[in-house]
Amino acid sequence: MNILYITKLTGNMWAGPNNSVPAQIAAQSKYDNVFWYNINKVAKEGWSERKYYNNLKDFPSKRIKDLPTPFNNPDIVIFEGVYEYPFNSLIYEVWKRKIPYIIVPRSALTEKAQKSSVFKKKIGNFLFFERFVKKATAIHYLTKREWLESKIKWPTNYFIIPNGIDDRGPIQKNNEINKLKGIYIGRIELYQKGLNVLIQACSEVKEDLRRANCTIELYGPDRDESKLKLLNIIQENDIEDLVFVKDSIFKEEKEKVQLNADFFIMTSRFEGHPMGLIEALSFGLPALVTEGTNMREEIVSANAGWGADMNSYSIASALKEIVEENSMIREKGSNGKLLSLNYNWDKLAETTREAYRKLINLDVKI
Template identity: 25%
Template sequence: MASQKKIIVHVGGYDPDALDGVSATLAGQCDALHRMGVAVEIWGFDPRVMDVTEGRTGSGIPLFRLPRCKHPLVAAFMMPPVTRRWIASRAGDIHRLHLHSVFIPSNNLIADLGLPYVVTPNGGWGERVLSGRNRLLKRLWVMLREKKLWSRAQAIQAVSEAEEKELSHLPAMGKVTYISNGVKIPPLDQIKGGRSVWLFLGRLAIEHKGLDRLITSYARCRQRAGSLPGLVLVGPDFRDGKAELERLIAEHSLQEHVEIRGPVVGGDKDRLFGEASLFLHTSRWEGMPLSILEAMSRSLPCLLTEGTNMVPLIRKFECGFPAGNSEDEIVEAMLLAKDGDLSALGQRARQCIEDNFSWDSVAKKLTTLYGLEA
């Protein structure tokens, strides 16, 4: 694709190795669009800078840091004049803004400037989020700001079919299009390891990621099965989730069978996937977890709850163990996994990713979403 005169601006954080799936997704999208010849920039709001600063990503994409008001309450309703003037000076260059994630006041403020924009909520407008933590404040912010954001968008990118359906029921919702996340697919000769443990990778957010029921289901499954592979939970702590997990592990006398590790990136993450024979994700709600796509790209079958939004996928491609959202269903899926042909399932998981979830295929769909000519 030839370079476009107009620029696609992605608003958010860029980090290909981020444990935060939103930043890694933004990086994957931008790098793939850049390879296609699409003119891309990345803008991030930063309270630590006083003027707009420019840099470049490792792949050569222009990256700008824009001043943001330091006080959170002020930042929720006001953009610094220097930032507003700079954006106004660039308005003629912009074809679309692409706003990543929601309930971010900077996104609301930049959307108010009148430039056409696309939003990827990444599950943030789902009912479980809206009715969960800080729900009264979220409902108020929806009335004040988010409803306006979604109703005026040129398009909304849903990252799963379930999210597409859920978003379509919100009042005054703009046009919703399903375009999945993607993943960087490693060469087969780089996929190595002992394949001996069961693995979870992600934030140690107990309620969101369903880690309480993962531990309890694992304990119940051990009682029925006699023995299971060790369970390894890897990721950054979240709201003291690690301490609560340690309490649950001790309560079920699993200290010798369950291990908690800190976050990993790069080669350490590759080696971690190499240790695993099965990837488990028992979330109560999600958009589309990038860690699941990463695991599948490394030929790992997955045990998933319906809350991940990816059970239909593993059913369709027969590449894992679907579970409902109850502990009983998770236990039954674990028992099947214990005796399953994990190698064959893993090969189908890898093929599913190669056929459907490369970043280049995602980028082609995004150009249509942006209204760019092929």
């Protein structure tokens, strides 16, 4: 099967798709003939070394017919994202040539995401993007919750296959817990990531956190000057000794931080399927998550962490539960590690291959 992936990735490794999309394509390349066309001029280390990676410098025309054979006439096209205006000419070409295509919206079609930049999206949907979604062969959602939050407005053919991770192997963590360290790794963004609500929750249980010698570290790049706002909220709530906002971390430094932490926190209002959360579980970190992460039910069912509603009272209750049952943290972390094994990229690529073949009625094995 010849698969053409079309993306507009910047290479900024703090944006989830810049991690998950290359990993997804790499896994799929083990089973199918793939071509990655990034509508950007990014020559990122690790991407450009892949024979199937191409960007706007390689093929500036933005026309599928100008790509090399057989990808100038692919079996299927995968659009990674929805509201990417550089896709438009390619979409018109796909329509004209009646090439089957799939959209991976990564939460862009959920009700909450639609309320962000609502005026722009309403106009964009009316003029173009509603047709783009409705004409798709299928929508590839990453979680059942993402589908549930999207299906009312976008009642289209769909399938659900999550993001994945590579198998990390055994993790060795210190069995003694004298102090507790919680971490968040992601964008420093108040609204989507719910960090303002997290800080309020920490304030509500600050004495419990102090008694347990528990601190929380937030790692990530700034988004819309959220970092300064967050620091001000921390100061106003008198928890500067409990919550620390830090810079971005990558590779070995990121791995070290996760190995030295005791639990992970993600209080998002909405997500697609957060790779950062799956990765944390693979490091043996139990997780405190809200419904918006799309993994609350799985984590609670697997006894791999704590679930909370999207309000400070519920998150504060979960934090209090963590410090009161810190003897259970390693057990929950082990359960998280087991849960993460469900998200192996190679296994998911096999499932994805079968989904694509079924959609385009390709029954003959290649």
